[in-house]
Every structure is written in structure tokens, then in C-alpha cells.
Amino acid sequence: MLIDAKTFEKNKTIETEICVIGSGAGGAVVAKELAERGRSVVLLEEGGYFSTADFNRNSTEMVRKLYRDCGMTATLGKPMISIPHGKCVGGTTVINSGTCIRLPDRVLEKWRSQEGLSDLTEEDLSPHTEKVEKTLGVSEPPRELLGKHNLIVLDTAKRLGLSSGILRRNAPGCKGSGVCCFGCPTGGKYSMVVSYIPEGVRMGMKVYYHCRAKKLRMRQGKIDRVIGVISTANGERTIDVRASVVIVSAGAIFSPIFLRRNRVAPESRALGKNLSIHPATRLMALFDEKVESWRGVPQGTYIDEFSNEGILFEGTAVPPSLSSVSLHRVGNELTNIMAQFSHIASYGFLVSEDTRGSIRHVGEKAIVFYQLEKKDVDRFIKGTEILAELFFAAGAKKVYLPIPPLPVLDNSGDIGKIRSAKLRGKDFELFAFHPMGTCRIGNDPHHSVVNQNLEVHDVEGLFVCDASIFPSSLGVNPQLTIMTFATRLANYLHQNASRYF
Amino acid sequence: MSVRLNSREKKLIEIIADALTPPTPSFRLNASDIALGEEVNAVYSLHPWAIRWFFRACLWILEYLSVFRYGRRFSRLSQEEREQLLERWLKSRLYWKQTVVKFATYVILMTKYENDRVRAAIGIPDRRGL
Numbered sequence: 001m002l003i004d005a006k007t008f009e010k011n012k013t014i015e016t017e018i019c020v021i022g023s024g025a026g027g028a029v030v031a032k033e034l035a036e037r038g039r040s041v042v043l044l045e046e047g048g049y050f051s052t053a054d055f056n057r058n059s060t061e062m063v064r065k066l067y068r069d070c071g072m073t074a075t076l077g078k079p080m081i082s083i084p085h086g087k088c089v090g091g092t093t094v095i096n097s098g099t100c101i102r103l104p105d106r107v108l109e110k111w112r113s114q115e116g117l118s119d120l121t122e123e124d125l126s127p128h129t130e131k132v133e134k135t136l137g138v139s140e141p142p143r144e145l146l147g148k149h150n151l152i153v154l155d156t157a158k159r160l161g162l163s164s165g166i167l168r169r170n171a172p173g174c175k176g177s178g179v180c181c182f183g184c185p186t187g188g189k190y191s192m193v194v195s196y197i198p199e200g201v202r203m204g205m206k207v208y209y210h211c212r213a214k215k216l217r218m219r220q221g222k223i224d225r226v227i228g229v230i231s232t233a234n235g236e237r238t239i240d241v242r243a244s245v246v247i248v249s250a251g252a253i254f255s256p257i258f259l260r261r262n263r264v265a266p267e268s269r270a271l272g273k274n275l276s277i278h279p280a281t282r283l284m285a286l287f288d289e290k291v292e293s294w295r296g297v298p299q300g301t302y303i304d305e306f307s308n309e310g311i312l313f314e315g316t317a318v319p320p321s322l323s324s325v326s327l328h329r330v331g332n333e334l335t336n337i338m339a340q341f342s343h344i345a346s347y348g349f350l351v352s353e354d355t356r357g358s359i360r361h362v363g364e365k366a367i368v369f370y371q372l373e374k375k376d377v378d379r380f381i382k383g384t385e386i387l388a389e390l391f392f393a394a395g396a397k398k399v400y401l402p403i404p405p406l407p408v409l410d411n412s413g414d415i416g417k418i419r420s421a422k423l424r425g426k427d428f429e430l431f432a433f434h435p436m437g438t439c440r441i442g443n444d445p446h447h448s449v450v451n452q453n454l455e456v457h458d459v460e461g462l463f464v465c466d467a468s469i470f471p472s473s474l475g476v477n478p479q480l481t482i483m484t485f486a487t488r489l490a491n492y493l494h495q496n497a498s499r500y501f
Numbered sequence: 502m503s504v505r506l507n508s509r510e511k512k513l514i515e516i517i518a519d520a521l522t523p524p525t526p527s528f529r530l531n532a533s534d535i536a537l538g539e540e541v542n543a544v545y546s547l548h549p550w551a552i553r554w555f556f557r558a559c560l561w562i563l564e565y566l567s568v569f570r571y572g573r574r575f576s577r578l579s580q581e582e583r584e585q586l587l588e589r590w591l592k593s594r595l596y597w598k599q600t601v602v603k604f605a606t607y608v609i610l611m612t613k614y615e616n617d618r619v620r621a622a623i624g625i626p627d628r629r630g631l
Contacts, residue, residue: 060615064547072552078596296626320623321614324522325607328591331584332525339527339613342624405592405597426596 001050001201002089005211005230011238016042016206017501019226019243020495021213021258024091025482026191026466027133027249032200033490039501041205043243044228046212047088052194055183059319067096070411073253075357075370078426081279081492083368083435085251089209090193092251093479097180097299097431098169098189099314100138101476102129103484104307115471116443119452127489131478136190137172145176145295150315152287154301156394164303167314170195170479176296178317211239212364216246216262216462223461245461245493245500249486252435252468253368256360259439259449259464265456270440270448275357276430276473277370281380282316282348283387284323285396286337293317293347303390307475310352310376311383314477326429327400328407339402343402347391350381350383350434351376352475357436358496368435372425380428381418388415402429434478440466455488461500465489505546510540513560516576517542518609527630530622532613545606559605563590 020031023045035041051064063071068087075081086092103125111117116156132138157164171180173188182188187194201207208228215227223246226391228239248255256272288430298317306312318326320341327337337344357370388399392412400410406421421427442448445457450469456462467478467485474481493500503580524531530628532538539559545553567575567586575583590602621627 321611324610330588333523
């Protein structure tokens, strides 16, 4: 059942076995998996509920409805990095590109060898990944749906012998509408709101939206209840959820804040630290031929030739509104570039970074500290050079850079200017879509927040299940890995039911 | 703080928009043709208060700080001077200048290029046809 908590006329108390906070890739999956196993599950979501019929392709309206703070969440540091993320039933899965990449072996090996996470093996995780992939219909889209902006770069990369391919996505019904980031208007992308959540509701799960989890109450070191708050026109209401298991899935920015505000894991020096975000950027290029980047899958192809160096290239289609901002031009020149928008292609890359940031809070507002390190700036310089070269090799007439002091390259001979410009972090226009690591897994309660079963050290029945648990950045889009861990957690709770229920 | 922008602010938005993307032979629409001031106002009123406050501050900083360089407010400058000032600030090594101009132009350009008439003028089909 999906219930708008704003309709409550008085405070409410609910008895349940499991309370899940947050309905994104972690929360929705673990909630549905547990409901399917016959457990009574309540899911609290701060944002609103929007179905496929509400997604009208208007980016301004959708950003306001689906994104936290109208998509204007940003880091403090140089450069200021925008971290847009979802605040609605389904969380960021509603507004992501639907890319599903398995956790790379090298990352899992590093976690085992350097972090001592011996339980996390491929044999342990693979069945859960396969289950998620099956549920979400993860597959490669057909080539005709990819859109020219993806194919121009992919075909050039192949011609130059770079390792590259078509991205697998959880969008088996994709029609190539090109607006994944503003809610899929056809329901072809299997975000949580059209997949796990309706299935969980069918199994008896209750979803209360417009309800922000505020307080966590414990009794003798065990979980007792969660108190949610609902802001209505007639003042504040509360919902008191009595549960023996609480799963926090509020994302890597808000999960540590929720735990800290409730004085959980006070001895852990890792809570809210170790933040990685996969800083990313994009280049645009002007072609003689029409590209019409609004048609087809926005993020459909990748180049992973440089992933060992921490650079992963992925397709991106930027709407005209965002493109106009990213061109860093003024006057007739900007008007004329935008008049040729149908000839502009874009492509991006993310960096698996060494930089680590931290999360603090003032009241309920998150403050994200993140200062890009020199080593990562070098990765951005290298990534920009490679992508500019690719665009020129593909026949681009001009390449527009995400660097306000050096906004455009007229030919491949100009690429040297990128390195000679002695760029610093603040010179780049960056975005980040994958905050991770702020409640990291580990064996030592002082240097981690949760154990290998995702249970908070020393608090029985309290779990964290979202991207905040990853001990390092993944180097790939994290949603499939989050869902894998959520399925694994549901399995663990089912197998240890007598201990928790 | 008021949720709505006042008429001076709406006019200033249209002036900044026309400095950023003036009408040219290949694109003839100017900001007042699409009532951009009103449209930004509609979008602006839905934003959280901190964003509204910051946007408004950026508008007025842009309007008045040009006095130090040109002896006149931004809205009294010629088109050429406005473009020069915006370009200089966009490329400035002073981070706060970049931030002010980026944030003000972000809201204005985002709103302008989401407008259906503008999208049609640059060749993007009607949303329903996609």
C-alpha cells in the first residue's frame, strides 16, 4: 500500500517487523525482498510519489518534483561540484540513466586484500547480482535506440582500437525518449517506482511517503522504534514505527547524518568520512551532420580502456538548457552555437578518485566538504584530452570544454593547450552522481560503521544499505552493486530470522 | 524574504538574458518575447529559500558591481559592455566572481532554453512528439 502521510489528521503508531528508511536502490530492494519472504515491512520516504503518467519531459518541472533541493545540492570546496540526487519514491533510480555495471573484480579483490572483507567473494555476491539483473531485465539496448551522440564516439573508439561497448541497462522497454534523468515517460526504464516497489506493495509492504525519518530510539542496545515526521499545512505530525529491525537507506549524504543525529556509532571515526563521489564532466562537440542528441538513450555506450587509471567514459545527452550553461560563452557566439544545437554531440567521463570528502550537518541540512586533489585534477586533464582527440577523430569542427578559462578548441592542434594551461581543480566544471562511502563496511568499529552483514557495530538490528557502505569508490555506476548488497542483506535477515524477529 | 521577484528584478533578468544570448539573424527571439522575467519568477518561487536568496543576491551583485569598472549599473551599460563584463567574470580567476555570474546565468539560461518557443526555434520537436 502506498500512503501519503500528509493525509494523516493525527499522530500515528505502527507495529511492524522491519522499518526501511529510504526507497532508492538499497531501500526498495531490501524492503521488497523481505516482504516477499513474508515479513511485515514499512518503508518511509521523505519525497513524494510520482508515477509514469506524471513524467512529462519538462526538465524544469521534473527537477523541482523529483530532485532534492531542485537539483542544487553541491559540495563546498574548489571546485564546487553539483551532486544532484533524487527525493521521491524510488529515489535516484527514478532520475538516473539506468546504467547497470557489475562491481569490477579488481575492486572486490582490493576490498578483500586491503580492507579485510573476506566474506565478500564473487561466489557470495554473484547470485544476488543475477537475481537483480533478472528482475530488472538488465540488457544491452538495440543499436538503433542508442542515438547518434553515442554511436559517433563508440564507432570512433572502435576504429582507434579502444576497449569500448554498449552499456547494459535496466530498461527493457526503452523507447529512446532521451529523458531518463527527468523520469522515464514510457515506463520503459525499470526504476524502483515501476519495479521493486509495486511488487513489494503487492506482497503487503506499506510505503509512507512525505514522511521524513527523524529519530531512532533504542532500548538496551537494541533497536526499538523510528519516529518519522510529516510536515502538513496544519502543522507537524509524527509516525511512530515500532520495529525490531531498522534499515537505513537514505543515501551516502543523509544516512550518516541520520545516524549521527541519533548518536549512533559515536566511537566510529568513519561516520560521515571517506566520501567519494565519482566526480564527472562532459565535453560537447559541433559536427557538420545532424546529431539530434535528444533522440535515443542518453547514456548508451562506454569506453573502459582507461578504467585502470580511474577514468571511465560514458555517453551523455545534455538538454539545451544545461548545454547553454556549460558552454561558458557569452553574446552572439553563444546564441549562434545554441542555434546549431541539433549538430552538437556530448560525451562524458567519471573519475574513480583518490580524493575523499566528508559530510557534516547544520540541523537537518547536509554540508558536503570535498576538495579535489592534484592527482584527480590530472585525471580530468587526461580525460579531457582523450575525449577531445576522439571528437576530432570523429570529425568534430569544434570541441567545447568544461573549462571556463579554456572553453573551446578549434582543431586537434589545440589539444596541447589543455595541458599548457596549468589547470587547477577550480577551473573545471564538474558534476557528481554517485556519492559513496560515508558509513563504510569494515571489521574495526573505530574505522568503519557497519560489519560485513551491513549491521551497525554494537547496535543489534540496525543496518545500513545504500552506497554509503562501500569502502572505496567503485569506478562504475553503483546502482547494481547497491541492489546486490540489498538482496544479500534480505537473504541474511531471512536466514537469521530467529535472531531478529 | 519575498517569494516573488519584483518588476525591477524581472527586467534585470531579461537584460542579463539578452546580454548572454542576444537575438541574431539565426535566432531572433529576445527575452521579452518569451516573457522570461515572468518565467524565471515562476520557477524561482518554487525553489528553497536559500537558493532564492542566493539568486537574488547574485542579480544585485551583478547589477551594482559594474559601477566599479564602468561607473554605471549593469542595466545602464551598452550591449557590448555587458557582454564584456559577463565574459570577464566567467573567466575570472576570482572564484567568487565566477560563482556569482555562473549561478545567475544558470537559472536564467536554464529557464530560457526550457521554453517551448525557444526549443522550437533551435529545432527541437514538441515534447509530445518525441
